Amino acid sequence: MTGAFEGTKPVDERQRFDEAALDAWMRQNVEGYEGPLQVTQFKGGQSNPTYRLDTPGRAYVLRRKPTGALLPSAHAVDREFKVISALHGEGFPVARPYGLCEDAAVIGSMFYVMSLVEGRVFWDGSLPGQTPEQRRAVYEAEIGTLARLHNTDHAAIGLSDYGKPGNYFARQIERWTRQYRASETETIEAMDRLIEWLPRTVPEQERTSIVHGDYRIDNLIFHPDRQEVAAVLDWELSTLGDPLADFTYFLMHWSMPPEGRSGLLGLDLKALGIPTVDEAVALYCRLTGREGVPNLDWYFSYNLFRLAGIVQGIAGRVRDGTAASAQAVEMAKLNRPLAEAAWSFAVKAGA
Numbered sequence: 063m064t065g066a067f068e069g070t071k072p073v074d075e076r077q078r079f080d081e082a083a084l085d086a087w088m089r090q091n092v093e094g095y096e097g098p099l100q101v102t103q104f105k106g107g108q109s110n111p112t113y114r115l116d117t118p119g120r121a122y123v124l125r126r127k128p129t130g131a132l133l134p135s136a137h138a139v140d141r142e143f144k145v146i147s148a149l150h151g152e153g154f155p156v157a158r159p160y161g162l163c164e165d166a167a168v169i170g171s172m173f174y175v176m177s178l179v180e181g182r183v184f185w186d187g188s189l190p191g192q193t194p195e196q197r198r199a200v201y202e203a204e205i206g207t208l209a210r211l212h213n214t215d216h217a218a219i220g221l222s223d224y225g226k227p228g229n230y231f232a233r234q235i236e237r238w239t240r241q242y243r244a245s246e247t248e249t250i251e252a253m254d255r256l257i258e259w260l261p262r263t264v265p266e267q268e269r270t271s272i273v274h275g276d277y278r279i280d281n282l283i284f285h286p287d288r289q290e291v292a293a294v295l296d297w298e299l300s301t302l303g304d305p306l307a308d309f310t311y312f313l314m315h316w317s318m319p320p321e322g323r324s325g326l327l328g329l330d331l332k333a334l335g336i337p338t339v340d341e342a343v344a345l346y347c348r349l350t351g352r353e354g355v356p357n358l359d360w361y362f363s364y365n366l367f368r369l370a371g372i373v374q375g376i377a378g379r380v381r382d383g384t385a386a387s388a389q390a391v392e393m394a395k396l397n398r399p400l401a402e403a404a405w406s407f408a409v410k411a412g413a
Contacts, residue, residue, distance in 0.1 A: 069104075069105055070102035070103060070104055070105065070114050071102065071103055071104075071105050072102060072103070073101055073102065073103045073113065074103060074111075077103065077111045077128075077129075079126075079169035079170050080168075080169060080170075081099060081101055083168050083169060084099065084101075084115075084124075084168065084169055085097050085098075085099045087163060087168050087169075088115075088122075088161075088175065091160075091161040091163070091175075092122070092160045092161050092175055093160065094119075094120070095117070095120075095160075096117060096118070096119060097117055098117065098118070099115060099116070099117055100115070100116040100117075101113055101114070101115055101116075101124075102114045102116075104123075110125050110126060110127065110128065110139060110142075110298060111125070111126055111128060112124070112125045112126075113125075113126075114178065115175070115178075120177075120178075121177075121178035122160065122175050122176065122177060122178055123157065123175070123176050123177070123178050124173055124174070124175050125139050125142065125173060125174055125176075126139060126169065126170075126171050126172065126173035127139055127166075127171040127172045127173070128171065128379075128384055129170050129171050129384070138298070139162075139172055139173060139174055139298075140162060140164060140172060140174070141224075141297075141298075141300070141301075142174065142297040142298055142300070143159055143162040143174040143176075144221075144224070145221065145224065145272065145297050145300050146159050146176065146297055147159045148219040148220050148221050149211075149214070149219070149272075151219065152214060152219055154210065154211065154214065154294075155207065155291045155292055155293050155294055156293055156294055156297075157176035157177045157178070157179050157293050157295070158176060158177040159174065159175075159176050160174075160175045160176055160177065161174065161175050162174040179283045179292050179293040180283075180286060180292075181283040181284050181285055181286050181292040181293070182283065182284045182285075182286060183280055183282070183283055183284070184200065184279050184280065184282075184284065185279075185280050185322070185323065185324075186320075186322055186323065186324075187279055187315055187320065187323065187324040187325060187326050187336075188320060188326070188329055188334060188336075189334070189336070193335070194333070194334060194335025195335060196289055196335075197334055197335040197336050198335040198336065198337060199289035200279075200284065200289050201336055201337050201342070202337070202345060203284070203289055203290050203291050204279060204282060204291065204312075205312075205337075205342055205345050205346050205349070206345075206349060207282070207291040207294065208274075208277055208308060208309065208312060208346070209345075209346055209349035209350050210349075211271070211272055211274060211294075211308075212269075212271040212272070212305040212308070212309075212350055213271075213349070213350060214271070214272055216270075216271065216272050216302060221272060221302070224272070224300075224301060224302050225270075225273075225301040225302025225303055226301075226302075229264055229266075229267050229304075230267055230270075230273070230301075230302075230303030230304040230307060231264045231265065231267070231303075231304060231307065231364060232261065232264045233303075234303070234307070234364075234368060235257075235260045235261050235264070235364070235367070236261070238367065238368050238371030238372070239257050239371070241371050241372075241374070241375055242257075242370070242371040242374045242375075244378070245374050245375050245377060245378025245379070245381075246374065246378075247374070247377050247378065247381055247394075248398075250370075250397065250398050250401045250402075252398075252401040252402045252404065252405040253367070253370060253397075253401040253404075255405055255408070255413075256363070256367045256401065256404055256405055256408060259408055259413050260363070260364060260367060260408075263360060263411070263412075263413075265356060265360060267304045268304075269304065269305055269306075270302055270303065270304070270305075271302070271303070271304075271305040272300065272301075272302060273300060273301055273302065273303040273304070273305060273307055273308050274294065274297065274299070274300050274308050275297075275298070275299025275300050275301065275307075275308070276296055276298070276299050276311075277294075277308045277311060277312050278311070278312065278315065278324050279315070279324050280323070280324060281294065281295045281296045282294055282295065283295065305350070306355065306356075306361065307361075307364075307365075309346055309355065310355070310358060310361035310362065310364075310365060311365045312342075313339060313342060313343070313358065313362075314362055314365055314366075316338075316339045316342075317362065343355055357411070359407045359408075359410040359411035360407075360408075360411040362404075362407040363404045363405070363407035363408040363410075363411055363413075364404075365404075366400050366401075366403050366404030366407065367400075367401070367404040369396075369400050369404075370396075370397050370400035370401040370404060373393055373394060373396050373397040373400060374394075374397045376390050376393050376394050377394035377397055380394050
């Protein structure tokens with residue numbers, strides 16, 4: 063399955079752009095850039111088209127807004143550029159940002175360019191080919207990096223205005239309800255029930271931090287030789303919010319079936335060397351100064367609801383002909399099972 067997402071491919075005909083115009087822009091705006099330029103497209107990613115840019119001396123990554131009709135507030139690549147620029151200045155593991163182009167006339171939509179970080183991407187949460195000690199170190203590095211993000215003083219690095227005030231979960235439920243309704247392709251009763259129940263049961267927010275929004279193992283690049291995070295990728299959904307949103311989303315790996323991706327449900331974690339949920343919670347709490355995390359059922363319901371909203375957006379783009387990858391059609395079929403799984407956790411939480 064991972065072969066569908068790994069590596070690059072020739073640029074999709076629908077997502078081609080004027081490479082000469084990009085070359086000219088990079089000569090003016092990217093420090094140290096020298097052509098000639100070769101462009102390919104990464105296979106992974108359902109949202110913002112992402113390209114590999116190779117030159118004789120260096121490789122870069124370009125992320126752009128899709129073209130065509132888009133949902134409001136989606137695909138904000140300028141926000142991605144802002145957060146990685148601030149975090150890079152702090153020494154946090156992200157790609158080096160080189161430049162943002164807000165002029166859609168250059169290649170047809172807004173884009174930014176960053177460094178290509180070499181390393182390993184683990185698509186399978188069971189980490190085949192690793193020893194038990196290496197697996198534990200990978201998970202501890204993943205948790206430690208997330209804790210470091212949540213401990214970062216966002217105001218001190220110029221991100222005090224990176225999110226709106228108020229309860230993060232309430233805002234997110236409203237946002238994904240709006241996005242879901244804007245791209246709705248069929249009636250899903252579980253989703254309708256969640257849209258009614260979740261806003262009435264939002265937990266109180268105790269902390270505010272930078273929230274990544276999609277923190278999972280295949281959005282991390284690990285050092286080629288060491289069990290440490292070299293770069294956190296895909297900041298499209300990042301904002302200021304409740305750090306428990308990120309952490310409980312990460313914890314969902316333990317309650318989802320493996321299927322060759324990040325799920326860990328049913329695996330012999332002790333034999334594999336992978337921390338249990340309780341061990342993951344204990345480490346995160348120690349690193350962030352928490353006494354514990356609340357009952358997880360509400361958070362799991364919320365996270366699956368949000369995923370269903372994201373997948374419904376993909377379904378809407380499939381319908382409209384603007385989806386960014388060949389896997390989008392298959393992804394779009396997941397919205398009903400995700401909504402039903404979300405409702406099952408809602409029932410456990412007292413719905």
